[in-house]
Amino acid sequence: MSTGQRPFQPLGADGPFAAFADDLIERELPELAHERRTATVQFVCRRVRALPSPLLIGVTLLAVGVGVGRRLFGPARVTTFLQRTRLPFVGELARLVRSLGVAFVWETWPDTEPSGSDLTDAATA
């Protein structure tokens, strides 16, 4: 019997991984325009969903843990923990998001300031 609810997708656009990626990119590129951040998170999620299966399983498990952690401790504390932790594998999650995110931002919009603002906009203003 259908409950009418969508199945839980840890790596989906509404899942905990995307929420974490959005938080992290907002922190590290605070002036990145909302629509650019959305496009960046979509890119990161798309790449992560294409990971080879053993890695995909690992990242999915981490994403489930992130979802639980966000409910228990709050999104900000979980993002801070993941941003700073040096734990093997867990520490790679923020590195993965950050590296894919900055690669996408500067390839797509090369004139972006380190804060995420658009250099050309800044020059115009």
Added chain:
Amino acid sequence: MRFVDPRPHHDCQVLVIGSGAGGATTAAILAEAGHDVLIVEEGPWVEQGSVVPFSLEQMDRQYRAGGVTVALGRPSIAYTEGRCAGGGTEINSGLYRRPSEGTLERWRRQTTIADFTDDEFYAACDEIEIALSVQTVPGRHTPASERLRDGAAALGWAHDEIPRWMSYPAGGDASTGKRESMTRTFLPRAAAAGAAMLVEHRVERIVRDRDRAFRAELTGPEGQPVTVDFDVVVVCGGAIQSPALLQRSGWRGLVGKGLAVHPTVKLSARFDAPVNVVDDVPVHQVKEFSPDLSFGGSASQPGLVALSLSDHWPLMRDAVTSWRDIAVYYAAITSEGRGRVTAVPAMRDPLVTYRLTGRDRALLGQGLARLALVMLEAGALEVYPSFRDAPIVRKRADLADATAMFRAATASVMTVHLCSTVPMGEDRTRAATDSMGRVHGAENVYVNDASLLPDAPGVNPQASVMAIAMRNARRLAERLT
């Protein structure tokens, strides 16, 4: 190319799985010898020039998993694999170097390769170099390449230009080269001799009756099942996919156990003038510490510059707006470590692991420090090593701090040279195939790609891969006639 229309079943005499440096060479040699050849390629056919080299779009279209593939370990090693017609030759730097006689002798002894002579090997190299227009840049080099050369020269360190398989128009320079990859050379040759090609079909399994294989089970682009019946199959999927396919098909033993790579660490360097060329890589390499260490240049798209700064983003991010003045370089080592490729039941992709030795870790640190010194001598204003919490290097005195802080476990280690997962030779305790690439324990299953190399050659491996593929394909053609 002669593409085959998708249908549920195909028959051929020789099925070649994969169309990269090994597969395209194998297909051309066998088709030219009069055999009925079908090439199956998992990825699409992408015309040269239709995507910007080293861009994210290229990674989406021509790399496996969008370029995000990792050998797990401490540290994990990121690697890339081509997944398109032409395989890695469509996406790599196009640098070409013959292995030394010493390397060939080491290979011969390591796994007891029979009938493997320098003369035959280098004669194959001669042929390949003509077919691929292997040459040095006729005019000016890119600024990033010149900086690397100048830095090495200032230190009095050995360096040279690595030839590439590129063609240039009269009066051309580094910016006008055309890559002579497999889609422009050996695949058209195979097609002209009658070979056919099926793209966007993944081989899931080779079906066997005891030691004899007779069918491949494929998945088509719409997920539909497809079968191919053959007399002989040659697996050329590269050092990760070839062992994975053999394992899925029931051949294990030494298959997948000896993964060898050239691990690299990177840095980026900012100069006082533009050096960045977004769609090309430097052709000079520093060989002062070869074969243990060699230094060269990497792709430097602005996104890749940002990526190289991301290991210590809070400290280094301000440099990103100067990406036009920045180029990315690497230090590569010959590794004593080894890895493993393991097909896991019910998983589409294999598990890949790699373990660096203590000597490898130390060498990566030395390499990064020496490469930073080359950059300072070349006039770099700032050097940004790629490891977690790395400092910015502005003068020689900073190198000591950077070296002390380096830990391989926190570095962004990557590789593009993967080999040795199905090594060839007569010694069954060390080799997974015989001296011609036939899988031990199989009558008609061959491997003919980078998997066969007994270990990493210490130089760009395409010459080795193609020369061995040419040798083995000729032997196979004789055997089939």
